Amino acid sequence: MADPMKIRAQMKGDTAEIRVLMSHPMETGQRKDNAGNTVPAHYIQSITVDVGGKRVIQGQTATSVSRNPVFGFRVKGAKAGDKVVIHWEDNKGDKRTDEATIAA
């Protein structure tokens, strides 16, 4: 079971600044463990972000993203109190959804 994300969302003028930290190994499939065996690829492959009930980001990611990645984005037109819902799924079918409220 995946560990929770850390989401920060705050208004800066008329723009919401949203940052999210995700807990994920993001294995590239190229790394070898101490015994010399290749560690199978294990990575987040899709991310969605909904703000105030609207889908604002729908994206695909791959193995070039780091372990425990940080994503940041700015959303125009959102307002304080809007709910931010972030969801990811990885190539092994594991998934995680977390939410936060945009602070003033």
Add this chain to the structure above:
Amino acid sequence: MKQRLGMLLAAAALTTSFAVHAQQSAKKAPPAAKAAAPANKSEVSKEFEKFREVLEEDNPAELYEAKGEDIWKNKKGPNGTSMAQCDLGLGAGVVKGAYVHMPRYFADVGQVMDAERRVVHCMIKYLGYSEADIRKQPFSNVNKTPDHVSVITYVAAQSRNMKIAAPQKHPKEIEAYNIGKEIFAYRAGPYDFSCASCHGEDGKRIRTQDLPNLRKPDEAIRAYQGWPGYRMTGGFMLTQQWRMNDCFRQQRFPEPSYLSDSITALLAYMTVTANGQTYKGPGIKR
């Protein structure tokens, strides 16, 4: 309706691309900064400090802090006990400020313990963790950050921006300080090194790495800042006990047992020396 939503992903791309490089070079030593000339007081280190400050805002250490908090608050031992019963020196269950008040004497065990040792002690006693398992993998690696490392990260974070105040009242606390001071200065092994060989003088470096003079209060705090730390090269949390362990490796000594009296004593010496300085909480390391 006017509410059109736009987005900018540039920030995301920037933040992640660095960390990718960091992960891929996990097995190699940190690259030497050949381009910048560290002619005067280490320009390279200053640049790296700036970079680190930017990253502190979204330090993945927070993920481990959150996990540790969950274990501390919600996990139960086999007999229904929990970390609420764990006394880190400021009363049962009190976490706030505890990290900067250790190492200290604990009457229940009749000995001085540093923060990591005390946390592990409690996790064994109240949550039923197996000491053998913890000793099998005391430190994080690219495959696993053990639970106790997350709990220590949580405990350390609850002392963020507080002043180091390791007590020197109990005779055993004074003894730990004095023994630690001797361990710090003890030269032995094939290279004739002591801790002081690298950390006993002002303004020295190994390669481009600045070395704090740990005998001085304003520099001894640097042995605390950034620990526990998220290591970008590899992506896992490392604690102060790991830092001590790896110093002894480079000192060409045999390996100190995890959570041993020697390390507690050494930490007591270094912590007391740093007393009065402000601890900034878990950090990020290259």
Add this chain to the structure above:
Amino acid sequence: MNRKIIAGLAATLACSAVLADEIRNYRAEAVAMMKRDFKAKGIATTDRLHEDGVQAICNRSGDNPPKDIAARLEKDQLESVKYPADGKLMGDWKAGEKLAQSGRGMTWSDKAGVPGGGNCYNCHQISPTEMSFGTIGPSLYQFGKTRGNTPDMQKYVYGKIWNAKAYNLCSQMPRFGHVNALNEKQIKDLVALLLDPQSPVNSK
């Protein structure tokens, strides 16, 4: 004889008895504790915790030994230096540069039987092309240019790398030859790095 002296003597004795009780030998306690807590790992065995004579005098004097003792021990150390049988002290500076770069050797993560590195750049500035150098030791840039490479100078540099304590008893520099961290050929290559006129160390 008067009583005052006797009383004074008694007081002194009583006083020293109290002190003896309170002054603890923390160094001895520290060493005993480390011998209990440290375990052998790989090539790093526990006998490394024992001080040899040089370490002992440096540990007891805070790296500031009495002059006469230092002179005697330095002489012993110098006599233990083994110079090459063929009399040639300078090797290949290019191999020396590679060796100077390597920080490997003698840790518990190093393998037995694999030659270690010189660890030189950890502490010294050497070739001008390498900007990532430490400052625990003095800069060695232009070492041969300013000192020449006479047989005496070669002998000094070889001896210094073989056993730095022969010249400065409590130097922070390891005794590379003395403890078999570097072999004869490796030390020759490092001598060349510092003294060969072709070495970048001595370039303008």
